[in-house]
Amino acid sequence: MHRIVAAWASAGLATTLLAAPCAQAQTTAAPELKNPRISIDYVEPRRARYQGLYERLKKRQVLEQLAQFLSPLKLPLTLRIKFEECEMINADYSPLNLRVRICYDLIDFMERHAPPENAPINGLITRKDAIVGTVVSVILHEVGHALFDLLDVPVLGKEEDAADQIAGFIMLQFGKDIARTTINGAAFDWVTFASASPKPHFDDVHSTPQQRVYTFVCLGYGGDPDTFKDYVEKELLPRERAANCKNEYEQTKRAFTTTILPYIDVDMMKQVQSRSWDLSVDGK
């Protein structure tokens, strides 16, 4: 199993992590898509077990692509984004150090828990969704925290929910395929954690993993009911919640438009959106 995962990851994970652009589009548009306020780093892991993952991520220039993806952002300070071994399954944002950290441990955990190639969960969530979508949603969640901090965004609800919302909203702005893969992945991520620790912690700053599943799926259904209607048909998103998802999506859109969009270079954003971002396993 591990060998299969490694081979799969070697073939495509890094290519697909965060929206690798198609080769043709990349050659014409890539030079303009830079953000001088984002610095990236692949920290070499101490443990040999993450060495392969580290090499793949680095070779496939995952963070370079992330930096391109985030090029329209006008940041007042430099944000560091790094992959690192953390000795815990985690990702975080440090306001003290102005850095986002994604742990190899987390990606490794998701690789190990992702469903087999031909056995999508509930007939919905594929292996590709589980790994690629999880990583994209986790990175964007942490970048969301960074934006709230760096741009001094007013957050009236819980910041952790807000970071899920900003990640989910961004994931829905790049067409149906990317929306499907990433929302599916986020749902898988939180279903997995819900299974791993079934006792809910209501005192936590985070919503429970179960609640976070619905946050992502509801945003997806609210933003694009057609693409996510099977979640309602299969009763994975209860109709009672589904009825309000359009409002939830609109609430998030309004918050994004009011508080984040003023810090986005609209011309560059159009370039980023018009690219043919590819989340396929083999990068073709």
Place this chain on the structure above:
Amino acid sequence: MKLIVRATVLACAATWSVAITTPAAAQGSPELRNSQIETVYVEPKDTAFTPIYERLRKRRVLEQLELFLAPLRLPRKVQVKIDQCGAPFADYKPGGPVTICYEYIDQIEKLAPGGPVLFGSAWITTRDDALVGAVVITVLHEVAHAVFDLLKVPVWGREDDAADKVAGFIVLQFGKEVAWRTITGVAWFLSQASENARVNYADIRPATAQRFYNILCIAYGSDTKTFGFLSPSASGQTVYLPAKRAEDCKYEYAQIKSGFEKTIMPNVDPDLLKKVQAMEWLK
């Protein structure tokens, strides 16, 4: 026992929601009223709620809300009503009205303690405060939904959490006594309501237990001295706020304060606010 409880409830009715002692203020100066807020007590069809309806009317709870919200500049009128909903909540829809349900107030009454709740030798909350605190937060929570809508406030996070945090933040701006009585009162209600409550994880609303921690956390974050009994070191076995949550409560309070100042405060008349803050509430 039943009679005693009923007598207590009747006695408590006198203190329901933001009662003002200052005679002039009680009469209400013409400027101290929010003309954009229209309030209605809808007579409940179910006679079981009639005593609540009558007490709320007698105590002029909604009239006091109009006074309390005098500094808030709203672009158009919104109705705030107390009504029988057939459920504890009636979801706010854009444009209003704001509805506070007799069913929810009935729950608050039923879960209020029979007398003072002690923490060691000191009291934490009383029956009166459990009623007043929960009603005040409920009303401000529901009004917050309308404020988000009418002022087009950007809301990140669950809107119900935002409404709770705004309500909690507001009651913390009226001195230590108001802060203590409302926060400990609503905390009692949420604590009781969350016991054995079935949690619907798919619900748009947070679990009641989550509301309890959210409100206590911003209270503790606002004033770790006044609310020091909530800290993990002071609360001992009770553990009102676990250490992991408590350590970030100052940040959580600063965040809602900053969010409130950026999004709602520009629509608050500062002179009228000072007048409202100078009044004696909950006496």
